[in-house]
Amino acid sequence: MNIPLIRPDLPTLEDVRAPFEEILANGKITNFGKYVKQFESETAAYLGGETVAVSSGTVGLLFALSSVGFAPGEKVILPSFTFTATAQAVLYAGGLPVFAEVGDDLTLSPQDLEHLLDQHPETAAVIGVHMYGLPARTAEIEGIVGAASRNRRRPISLFFDAAQAFGSSVDGRRVGTFGDAEVFSLSVSKVLVSVEGGLVSTRRPELAERIRLMRNYGIRANYDAHYSGLNGKMSEFHAIIGLHNLRRLDHILATRQERAHRYAHQIRRNTSLRVLVWPSGVVHTVKDFTVLVPGPNADRRNEIIQFLAERGIESRAYFFPPVHEQKYFCKYADRPLPKTEAFSRRVITLPFYTSMSDQEMDYVVEQLSEAERRFGMRISAKGGAGHLGSVLNCGNQSKPGRDEA
């Protein structure tokens, strides 16, 4: 069997034939036409704020950060356990990255954030990342950043990199409504796909207005730049695909959650791998299905990935190395991040997609279990003790935490 890491959710040709024919015939294929406007108004209605469609998540992050502006030497706190694009955007926007630890849920640690805000009074912004679609600890982070802003008598901006989390929510509040702005990616591996693309969501109209200028070379009309800017436009083709997927997003999300619950159950029953926490009250896109190799077996991680590859199963160490250990970024790291480093050596992102069949899932789990036998990793046959205590909550347990058991 050949099982890819992802299979994107795409429309059929018939699904998009009519709008594609329309724009090819009338030539209105870009420059904020009817479909980009429609995509913005439907995503804004879904999220409950203003949205600005852009060419990628990275460009969206760059614009969101640049819309508040940084003076030389101003710092931006972000978790090191993220895709490198989060940190790249900070540098391009003129900020200095300060790398924070994550908690056991692999999102920004509120305790470390508090510590870093004390250590770095010149912090101008904070970015939380909704890892794999699991919302960061938004309420705690908003509280800490709000208190630090009041103490300093100046605003510290708060952004969320929501690249992986379109459709996630916490206690009924949608991701996209937190902080000063949140930024989604709509690239091929995401749950809401427009092929390539990004979306900035904000409830601050002045930021939305600036970002609209920024994505259009900084110009308002004619050729008169009012602001810094680039070409960050979304084309009509991309918007048509995004719109199609947006209209079936609830179905995609429900299917992914059902599929993820089944996968988690099988993995917990048949392997010693730990499934990541999923607290109650959270809607999770499960953009990636990531498991942790038990700590004592971390050195087997790459062999397991290789073992799976030899049996036609694509998996990744996502995210390794963490950003503060990457060649380009280690010069900004001024301390070790033990938790981040340990987790990034234990993660395996397994194949997962909306259309994944029971048979495909069972094959992956069978091969994981086989790998464990091969490498002498099994600690006991069933969950409960030792490393087997998975903490995934499928939404119906009483009051789960996010921390490792």
Ligand SMILES: Cc1ncc(COP(=O)(O)O)c(C=O)c1O
């Ligand atoms: C956490 C995170 N941030 C940013 C990005 C960048 O998004 P894009 O590829 O649309 O530029 C990604 C994309 O994978 C991501 O996972």
